[in-house]
Amino acid sequence: MTGHHLRSIVKLFESCRYRHDLYTVFSDWCECAAISLSNAMDIRQRENREARYLDIVSRYEREVVDTFPKIMGEVVMALEAGPQDVLGATFHELELHNKARGQFFTPYALCQMMAKMQVGDDTAALIEERGYITAQEPAVGAGATIIALAEALKDAGINYQQHLHVVAVDIDPRAVHMAYLQFSLMHIPAQVIVGDTLRLEFREDWYTPAHIMGFWSGRLAADRHQRRAAIEVPTAEVPPPEIVKRAPRQVSGLPLFDFALP
Structure with a gap:
C-alpha cells in the first residue's frame, strides 16, 4: 500500500x-x-x-x-x-489500538513471513487433487493473515480467487467487518463469522461476494458428504483402494492455516 x-x-x-x-x-x-x-x-x-x-x-x-x-x-x-x-x-x-481499547493487530510483515512458510510444493499438489484448499482462522482480526496467504498463493502462481476458501472467526464484530470488507474487495471466497472460537459460540455470518458467486456453500457441502461416504465403511470390511486414497490427508505446518477440508 x-x-x-x-x-x-x-x-x-x-x-x-x-x-x-x-x-x-x-x-x-x-x-x-x-x-x-x-x-x-x-x-x-x-x-x-x-x-x-x-x-x-x-x-x-x-x-x-x-x-x-x-x-x-x-x-x-x-x-x-x-x-x-x-x-x-x-x-x-489513528491510534485506536491504545491500551484503553486493548486491541492490537499482527503486523503485516510477520503475516507475510508465516504465509510464505506455509505455502509449499504440496500446496499445488493438494489443489490438483481436490481443486482447492481451505484456510481456517480462529481469530482473524482485520484479516492480515488471510490477505498474506492470498498474496503468497498469488506469488506461487496459484489463483487464490478460484482455489482458496476461507472460514474466519472473530469475537469482535468490528474486526469481522474489517476482514470481510478486505476479503470482499480482494475477491477472496470466505465465510467470516462473529463468534467465540474457544466457546464454540457463533452468532452472525458474512459471506463474501466471491463465496456466493462461486457457489461455495454447495461445493463444500458436497465435498463433506463425499468424504463421509468414503470413510463410513463397516469395520469388518477392508476399504477398497480408491476409498483409502480419498481419505483426509494431514498437512504439517503452522497452526495458523488448515489446508484440510472442513
Whole structure:
C-alpha cells in the first residue's frame, strides 16, 4: 500500500474527529461499508442489514456521511496497488489500538513471513487433487493473515480467487467487518463469522461476494458428504483402494492455516 492512500484515509477519518468519537466513526464506517457490499449479493440478510445501515447513518450529519464513500474509494485504490492490510494499518495510524481499547493487530510483515512458510510444493499438489484448499482462522482480526496467504498463493502462481476458501472467526464484530470488507474487495471466497472460537459460540455470518458467486456453500457441502461416504465403511470390511486414497490427508505446518477440508 502506498503511503499516499494511507494518509488520505487517515485524513478523511480525522475530519470527523471534531464532531464524533473517532473510534465510533471508524467502527460505524467499517460496518456500513461491509453492509453495502453484503447487500449487493446476500439477499437473505439484506433487509435486516439495510435497516441497520440506515440506523447508523441517521446518527451523522450529511458532511460525515458524504465522507464515507470517499474513504471507501481510497481503500479500494490502496488494495488495487497490492495486497495489504489497509484497515489494520489505518486502525493503528489513528491510534485506536491504545491500551484503553486493548486491541492490537499482527503486523503485516510477520503475516507475510508465516504465509510464505506455509505455502509449499504440496500446496499445488493438494489443489490438483481436490481443486482447492481451505484456510481456517480462529481469530482473524482485520484479516492480515488471510490477505498474506492470498498474496503468497498469488506469488506461487496459484489463483487464490478460484482455489482458496476461507472460514474466519472473530469475537469482535468490528474486526469481522474489517476482514470481510478486505476479503470482499480482494475477491477472496470466505465465510467470516462473529463468534467465540474457544466457546464454540457463533452468532452472525458474512459471506463474501466471491463465496456466493462461486457457489461455495454447495461445493463444500458436497465435498463433506463425499468424504463421509468414503470413510463410513463397516469395520469388518477392508476399504477398497480408491476409498483409502480419498481419505483426509494431514498437512504439517503452522497452526495458523488448515489446508484440510472442513
